[in-house]
Amino acid sequence: MSLKRREFLGAGAALTTAALLPSAAFAADTIKLGSILDTSGIFDAYGKPMDQATRLAIAEINANGGLLGREVEIIDYDTQSDMALYSQYAQKLTRQDRVDVVHGGILSASREAIRQTMRKTDTLYFYNVQYEGGVCDRNIFVTGVTPTQQVEVLVPYAMKKSGPKVYILAADYNYGQITARWIQKFVEDNGGEVVATDFFPLDVSDFGSTITKIQQVSPDLVVAPLVGGAHLSFFRQWAAAGMNTKIPLASTTMGVGNEHKVLTSAEGDGIMVAYNYSQELDTPENKAFKEKWKAAYGDTNGIHELAVSTYQGIMLWAEGVKKAGTVDRDPVIEALETGVSIVGPAGNIAIDPQTHHATLDVHIMEVEDQKMKVVETLNQVAPVDTQAVCNLQENPDDNTQYEIEI
Amino acid sequence: MERSAKRDVVVTLIVSAILIAVMPMLIGTYTLTVLVIYGMLGLSLGLIWGFGGILCFGQAAFFGLGAYVYAIAAVNIGESTLPMILAVLLPGAFAAVLGAVMFYGRLTDVYLGVITLVVTLILFKFINSTAGPQYVIGDARLGGFNGIPGFQTLNVPGDSGAYIWGDAYFYVCAVALVIVFLLVTWLLRSSFGRIAIGIRENETRMALIGYDVAARKTVLFAIGAAIAGLAGALFANWAEIVTPNLFSLGQSAEIIIWCIVGGLGTRLGPIVGAAGLAYLKFLLGQQSMIDNTLIMGLVLVIFVLFLPRGLVPAVGSLWHASVGRTARRRPANRRMRRARHG
């Protein structure tokens, strides 16, 4: 285990050096891309692959001649899973380093900690993470999936396979709360009934009593937007009690941090999920991406949804810059608002001009043998939850995170 | 004594004026601001632990409480003056109640540590589980894990449109720290402070002299909490978001580490420790060779083993040894006494 780790550090370091080496072919001044991620501390399982994806994307851009003939330089800070450091480094990136764009932030709290700084300093900001939706701010672009994009397709599929009585177990923070409400809406829209909803703070790891409670209610389906390492024990304890063969499970989060690779196949098999990306996607773009990743980091174990979102986010930004012919904020925003799109490892992804969120493909998948097997693909799903509350074309000065009322 | 007190004030003012003028040239004011705020937080624990012998494992609770009180009040009021005052008073009042419960219950040393730790955990767990829309105070959603963003930040009293931010905010925080430092100095020179030190040294004796030890510890505890609350409110203004992490055990741990590294039983030590280590952490975030947690851990272990009195006293005795004056007395080591009564 330790050996693998060393190899990958070595490869990462080599790549970094390559990316940072000035090349004679480039114009003198570089384009500065600020990256702000937790690459240590409790959230580094999300942050490290995102950091690797950032480097991969920039290395690729530079290898293809940079942007506008200029080299792209990464200025990155490790926020150590500490919200106070987010504020500090955001200030440093925008005021001292004067970067042209910032990609980063993982938790919603970290995004909110830096979003206003980006706005005040007119620094374009990309948040490349699946989140609860509703952020309406002309300065930010979001390339991750939002609840409706997953829930709208996942819930009917799962209910069709099981039945109308649904039990919801959600992480107790705003992502979980909002997603639970969306699940409830779509369960009811599809003629089902939510029999109970339980919320768990992120540090709860003992689900014994909950599993007993679920059995008392005996639903047809359990939908579990649970988040993080502690919550992973739910899936394990669920299987240990032998429930995994009795009541089907669906989740909007299991697998975002490659959790399905931690569970054994006996524990994970059959869990239904819906994401933008799966390593098992059989497209030429994905294959090429995985090979590039493997060449840089030794193996593809680290790739997950958020890493791919990050990669696609950077590529979308690069596309916008090319189209605008400059890295200045306003022209780039206008260029992106024309509905710029790229074909990334997860398929076609386009900027939705109304919300600055992304229209993308969503794949319904089932966990099978520690892999995500694609069952059904829905092309170009729009972020309808955010569209319902946010219209940046009409109100470009909006600066709120809407909480969606259902 | 009067003359040395005056000299102390003058020296403090001159040194801090120089620092306030020079430091922004070395470190960005934004980062400096948080170092100053952490310094104040360190001082709050340094006061009650170093001079009152109260080891609080939950100083972060008062820091977080101050930040949340400020945020909630600011959302509701929309002007920052009253929220600032509340952010000092409420944590102080909370600590007074908690302190009275503990000290009149004759809880000491490790048991005191457990209670403060548990109270911090309760607050953390509570705030962390308030993501639902039903947790509202006035117009302020508590927001659970995600915290409260977007509240009114510090403004010129009376004019809610005149924000104090950027460099100006740094000067506000720095001056606040100097004022708190001088107040702490004055407190420690007063009878109250000297009696507190007596209590740190020997509770039973002080009780047998006729001092109400529990009441005095409660008051000192509340003062420490009020300072931590002020630091919390200043932090909320700086970060423009408050999250439950402010209450976390990790945060409490850091405060304790600051005091140890800086030097307990000194006024300056905890401030130096806090600012120094927070800056170290900031610098470490810009490298990825060694895990940062590992370094912080090593620093703590090494200090406990080799420099248990902390930096400031060590440097102080070096200075005094070379200048030829006797070093000021400090508690030789951190003891936690079992209560001798009962």
Next chain:
Amino acid sequence: MAETVLETAGLTMRFGGVTASDNVDFKLKARELRCLIGPNGAGKSTFFKCVTGLLTPSEGHVFMRGQEVTGWMPHQVASLGVGIKTQTPNVMDALSVHENIWLAARRFFTPVEAVARTDDVIDRLALGSIARTDLGQLAHGERQRVELGLVVVTDPWLVLLDEPAAGMSAADVDRMTGIILEMTRSAAVVIVEHDMQFIRSIAETVTVFHQGAVLMEDHVDRVMTDETVRRVYLGKKA
């Protein structure tokens, strides 16, 4: 007739199954000097702790100058003007002699007055040469003397001393005898003590404890010659 400054009625203290103090009736008049003696475990110290508030008695009452103080906290008892010295030296080790005594004085006097009184006591107890030394660096006898200083400086009307002569040199004991005798000009003094020589040199009335209860109470000479006392205490000791 002099006022009764300290009185206990049926004072009883039990620890689990052990009765450490058994129905003790005790009276002390103003400016009286009384020694409490008895073999180890006779209940002297328990009695002492019940009176000073360090322990709350299981039964019975304690009165000081007619006021009931049963179950009071030590600081409340001390605040009445009672000076207390416990068995083991109880001082502030990291503070100087001057600071220690000043803290005691400050309880009853203004800061300025406290300084004056502290200086005065330091003179009276001949502590001048070590006034600025930390207690932690002093010898045992000196520490005992400083602790006596803490008691004297508050001008108490009742002084309770638990084994003040323990571990002291003969010269130190002599000096302390003088201090205690001086105290009796204005205060009633209770001394719990083992050292018979010291008691002989200072005491008039002696109360003998045995198995938690008062065995006898009489003039020191008569106590010394009493058969029962000799049997339970002196006989074994000698």
Next chain:
Amino acid sequence: MDISFVILVEMLYAIASLVLISAGLAVVFGMMKVINLAHGEFMMMGGYATITAVGLGVNVFIAMLIVAPLVVGLIGLVVERLVIRHLYGRLVDTMLATWGLSLVFIGLATMIFGNTTTGISTPIPGFTVGAYQINGYNFFIIVMAVVLVIALYAVLKGTRAGLIARGTMQRSDMAAALGYSPDRIYMATFFFGSALSGLAGAILAPLVGLVPTSGGAYIAKAFITVIAGGPSLIAGLVSSATSFGLVNQIFTFAVSPVIGEVALLIAAVILLRAMPQGITSRFFKGKL
């Protein structure tokens, strides 16, 4: 009927896991008056030792019951020699130093294993009681806790080492007076305590995902349980684990897991306020 059985099992499980979580800390605290704040990280390392051993092909029970305690015991030994030894008699300093150590271990584990959640699946299948499925592993934990308590009792009561240990617990200078080097005894105790922590971490690893920061979830609970237990080692451990476990589960079932945790913490505050020196300072006095 079935449901009451299921709930009974859950309650016993809650108590048993508290006993397991706290045992290592209790032994070290009871014998040496040292609070090892790296206790949670010792558990975390026990978990990683198990997972690594299983990955290398070791039988899961051998990995949990033998490999993990040994590995963590040895780490404990090194820690004792390098750090704790210098700090005996300085309660606060040992707490701070072990706190620092806990950060060091988190850092090391992160560098070695990464911060991704890992784990192994439970080696015991679930089974059915009437209409309910029960996690079979819960029984294993209950049995292990009972065995642990009985073994502790037997060792302390029935062996020569136990006699010395009890002597040391009552008076630390006793062992020296009997001619045993306290240094050796402390070393052995710390080894034993660390091994117990490693064992607990190993046993709990299959139930919960493991990350380098996992220890943090345990230390507070263990600390509270041990302190609330008071001076008697086994009686304190069992009585406080029982009180807290019951309170926790009752509120968990009645309301939610969060309220269960909060109820446990509030119970701790009330308990310590009422009995400032712990449960066994008032009840079960003088018991082991």
